[in-house]
Amino acid sequence: MERFEITVIGAGVVGLAVAAHLSSRCSSVLVVEKNTAFGMETSSRNSEVIHAGIYYPRDSLKARLCVEGNRLLYELCAAYGIPHKRVGKLIVALDKSEEEPLEKLCANGRSNGVRELEIIGRERIREMEPHIKAHAAIHSPATGIIDSHSLMNVFLEQAEAYGSIVSFKSEVKEIRREGAGQGYRIGVIDAAGDRFDFVTRCVVNCAGLNCDEVAAMAGFDVERKKYRLNYWKGRYFRVIDRKSAYVNRLVYPLPHSALLGLGIHATVNLAGALRLGPDHIPIERDSVDYSVDSAAAQGFLTAAVTYLPFLEAGDLVPDTAGIRPKLQTENDAFRDFIIQEESAEGFPGFVNLIGIESPGLTASPAIARYVGGLLKL
Ligand SMILES: Cc1cc2nc3c(=O)[nH]c(=O)nc-3n(C[C@H](O)[C@H](O)[C@H](O)COP(=O)(O)OP(=O)(O)OC[C@H]3O[C@@H](n4cnc5c(N)ncnc54)[C@H](O)[C@@H]3O)c2cc1C
Known part of the structure; x- marks a missing residue:
C-alpha cells in the first residue's frame, strides 16, 4: 500500500x-x-481583505496568527507578484456615543501588535473619504486587499x-x-x-x-x-458602478459585540468595485446555497446608509455569498x-x-x- x-x-x-x-x-x-x-x-x-488583527482578544490564536499572517502575506505578495493593494481601512463611530467603544477597539488592536493605528476626527475623515459620514474613525493603514x-x-x-x-x-x-x-x-x-x-x-x-x-x-x-460547527451564511451586494468610485478604502462600522460578524461593511476589490456585506445568518448544514435574495437589499441599505449616505434604493445588486464555519452559536461569546x-x-x-x-x-x-x-x- x-x-x-x-x-x-x-x-x-x-x-x-x-x-x-x-x-x-x-x-x-x-x-x-x-x-x-x-x-x-x-x-x-470571502471579502479578500488582508486584516490587520484589530478585533480579536489579545493572545488569542486569531489575533496572533492574523498579525503574523498580515506581515507574511505582504512579503509573499512582494516576492511572487501577487495582486494586492494596501488600501487601508476606516472603522467608523457614527456619533459621540460610539467614541468610547472605538477607543477600546483601537487599544485592543494596539495591544495585539497592530502598528500605525490612529483615531482620526471628522476633518481627516473628510480629506480621506469625502463621501462617507462619520464622527470619528480608527484608521488602519496595514489593512489591504488581495487576489486570493x-x-x-x-x-x-x-x-x-x-x-x-x-x-x-x-x-x-x-x-x-x-x-x-x-x-x-x-x-x-x-x-x-x-x-x-x-x-x-x-x-x-x-x-x-x-x-x-x-x-x-x-x-x-x-x-x-x-x-x-455552525454554518453562518454571509451575503454581499454590489454597489452600482457609478457610485463605486465614491469610496477608496475599506469602511466598517463598529463590530457586533460577540464578533459574530464585523457588521455590514464596504469593501473595494482590486478592480475598484464597491461591495457591501457580508451579513450573518445562521443556516442548517443541509441547506447550503450561495444565492442572494434581492429582497435583502433594503436591510443592507438601512445598515450602510448610516455611514454611506450617498446610497439610495436601487443602488444595490445581489452579488455572491459565503458560508462561515463557525464554532460560535448565536448565544456564545x-x-x-x-x-x-x-x-x-x-x-x-x-x-x-x-x-x-x-x-x-x-x-x-x-x-x-x-x-x-x-x-x-
Ligand atoms: C463571507 C466570508 C468573508 C470572509 N472574509 C475574509 C476576509 O476578508 N479576510 C480573511 O482573512 N478571511 C475571510 N474569511 C475567512 C476565510 O475565507 C476562511 O477562513 C478561509 O477561506 C478558510 O480556508 P480553508 O482552507 O480552511 O477552508 P475552505 O476554503 O473551505 O477549504 C476546505 C477544503 O476542504 C475540502 N474538503 C472538505 N471535506 C473534504 C473531504 N472529506 N475530502 C477532501 N476534501 C475535503 C473542501 O472541498 C474545500 O476545498 C471570510 C469568510 C467568509 C465566509
Missing part, C-alpha cells in the same frame, strides 16, 4: 498554505481535495515544486488508526466512484466546512471536544480557532483545524507555520 509522511485534507487557502510550508520540510506530502480544483468553497467566497486565487496558486506551485502531490476529485471517506505509531489508513473515493486507500504518518485536517465531519470520521468525539495536535487524545500526528473562519485567509501562512511547529517540522 502506498505510504505518505503527511496528508493534508482540503485544498482551500489553509490546506494549500500548510502543504506549501510542510513540503519545504518533508519530501512526502499529499493533498486530497474533493472538488475538481482548489479553493472552490470558502476560500473563494493568485495567493492559492502560489501556495500550490510552491507545494508542487517541492514534490508534493495534489489530488483533486478525491474525497476522504474513511480514516482508521493503524497500530501504535503506524499512522493512519485513509480511504478516498474519486470522481468515478473508485476507492483507493493509502497510509500516512500524519494527517492535517483542513476540511473547512467539513472539518468536524472529518474529525468524527477519524474517531474524535466531536461533541465532547466542542468541535461541532467569542470562540477562537482550534488548531490542535491530538496526541493527548491518542491520535499522534493528527492535527485538527476547526472553525477556521475569518481571518483565516489573512492568517493562512501563519497557520501553516503554527501547524509545522505542532508537528515539530
Whole structure:
C-alpha cells in the first residue's frame, strides 16, 4: 500500500498554505481535495481583505496568527507578484456615543501588535473619504486587499515544486488508526466512484466546512471536544458602478459585540468595485446555497446608509455569498480557532483545524507555520 509522511485534507487557502510550508520540510506530502480544483468553497467566497488583527482578544490564536499572517502575506505578495493593494481601512463611530467603544477597539488592536493605528476626527475623515459620514474613525493603514486565487496558486506551485502531490476529485471517506505509531489508513473515493486507500504518518485536517465531519470520521468525539460547527451564511451586494468610485478604502462600522460578524461593511476589490456585506445568518448544514435574495437589499441599505449616505434604493445588486464555519452559536461569546495536535487524545500526528473562519485567509501562512511547529517540522 502506498505510504505518505503527511496528508493534508482540503485544498482551500489553509490546506494549500500548510502543504506549501510542510513540503519545504518533508519530501512526502499529499493533498486530497474533493472538488475538481482548489479553493472552490470558502476560500473563494470571502471579502479578500488582508486584516490587520484589530478585533480579536489579545493572545488569542486569531489575533496572533492574523498579525503574523498580515506581515507574511505582504512579503509573499512582494516576492511572487501577487495582486494586492494596501488600501487601508476606516472603522467608523457614527456619533459621540460610539467614541468610547472605538477607543477600546483601537487599544485592543494596539495591544495585539497592530502598528500605525490612529483615531482620526471628522476633518481627516473628510480629506480621506469625502463621501462617507462619520464622527470619528480608527484608521488602519496595514489593512489591504488581495487576489486570493493568485495567493492559492502560489501556495500550490510552491507545494508542487517541492514534490508534493495534489489530488483533486478525491474525497476522504474513511480514516482508521493503524497500530501504535503506524499512522493512519485513509480511504478516498474519486470522481468515478473508485476507492483507493493509502497510509500516512500524519494527517492535517483542513476540511473547512467539513472539518468536524472529518474529525468524527477519524474517531474524535466531536461533541465532547466542542468541535461541532455552525454554518453562518454571509451575503454581499454590489454597489452600482457609478457610485463605486465614491469610496477608496475599506469602511466598517463598529463590530457586533460577540464578533459574530464585523457588521455590514464596504469593501473595494482590486478592480475598484464597491461591495457591501457580508451579513450573518445562521443556516442548517443541509441547506447550503450561495444565492442572494434581492429582497435583502433594503436591510443592507438601512445598515450602510448610516455611514454611506450617498446610497439610495436601487443602488444595490445581489452579488455572491459565503458560508462561515463557525464554532460560535448565536448565544456564545467569542470562540477562537482550534488548531490542535491530538496526541493527548491518542491520535499522534493528527492535527485538527476547526472553525477556521475569518481571518483565516489573512492568517493562512501563519497557520501553516503554527501547524509545522505542532508537528515539530
Ligand atoms: C463571507 C466570508 C468573508 C470572509 N472574509 C475574509 C476576509 O476578508 N479576510 C480573511 O482573512 N478571511 C475571510 N474569511 C475567512 C476565510 O475565507 C476562511 O477562513 C478561509 O477561506 C478558510 O480556508 P480553508 O482552507 O480552511 O477552508 P475552505 O476554503 O473551505 O477549504 C476546505 C477544503 O476542504 C475540502 N474538503 C472538505 N471535506 C473534504 C473531504 N472529506 N475530502 C477532501 N476534501 C475535503 C473542501 O472541498 C474545500 O476545498 C471570510 C469568510 C467568509 C465566509
